Amino acid sequence: MKKKKGQEEIMGFVLIVVLIVVVFVIFLGIKLRNPEPAQKQSEIIYQFLESSMEQTTECVLNQNSRNVVMDDLIKECYSNNNVCISGETSCETVEDTMNDILNNTWKVGAEYPYKGYEIKADYFDNSSSQGKGEKVFLISSGNCNRSFDGNSYWIPQFPGSIIVSAKLCA
């Protein structure tokens, strides 16, 4: 059967349109299938981290010494992990105190606006805090796979630094 020239051109046009639509659908499919967790720098989380680092803990390392402040206890946890007079190690006290603060600050779960949180501290050898750090502690609760607000706080620890970072997940 002999096709008319007009029919061939319409077929060509339809082919171009179909091609564009297919490319668009593939692009949209990839975009929707692997949604990168959207991160937003949050001032309130920075304020939270800065204030929580000033928290006086219940850990006293020696008789007649003072109650250790949270940021010093995190350093202690990384460097020596000595035992407090109460019998808890410095790392355990850091985690317990941080957990209590978090539980009193943000309610998380499926029924709340925030679905989860994650707070961690890592030691980095260099000042740029690039690459993989050495884990100091990690506390998480709820579901933290989607978008989140986050920020981090820097604690100097010669020769490197400890970065405490927090995520609050929507």
Add this chain to the structure above:
Amino acid sequence: MMDLHHVKYSRGQFKIQQMVFVLIAIIILFGIVSVFFVSIKFSSLHSDVENQKKEAVLEQVRKMAGTPEFVWTSSGSCAACVDLDKLILLKNRTSYKGFWKDISLLKVSRVYPRYQTEECTLLNYPDCNSITLVKGDNYESYESFVSLCRYDGGIGQTRCEMGKIIMGFEPVK
């Protein structure tokens, strides 16, 4: 005069016309796709602007911790430390009535640890959670995290605890 109804177009001209139509159609298609994409991209812009405004207000709220009436000066440099002892005394000062103009709510509240009693008085301090300095009727409140510091005789040293400053302003009509 030339009669336009009887102008004879050549086959080449038809071809060019067809090509122009196809190009216009493709451009319109791309245009629609772009508008769709841009509208999705910019739909979050409004909420981003709102969030940035809110963060700016939060920063302003936190600056209250640095004012002479609030600031903790006894140890080192802590920009976000509030002197709780100062505030409990300030609460009962009649000379400070009306000092914070345009602020409908000014309050500091302990986040951790929490005590049974909510509002602090000279009798229950420091085993209480909040010190309210100003409380009006109609306000929109903002909260910023700070450290609430005081001298703790029990441990013979400064004790700082997680807290927040809550400020309320009259809503803009």
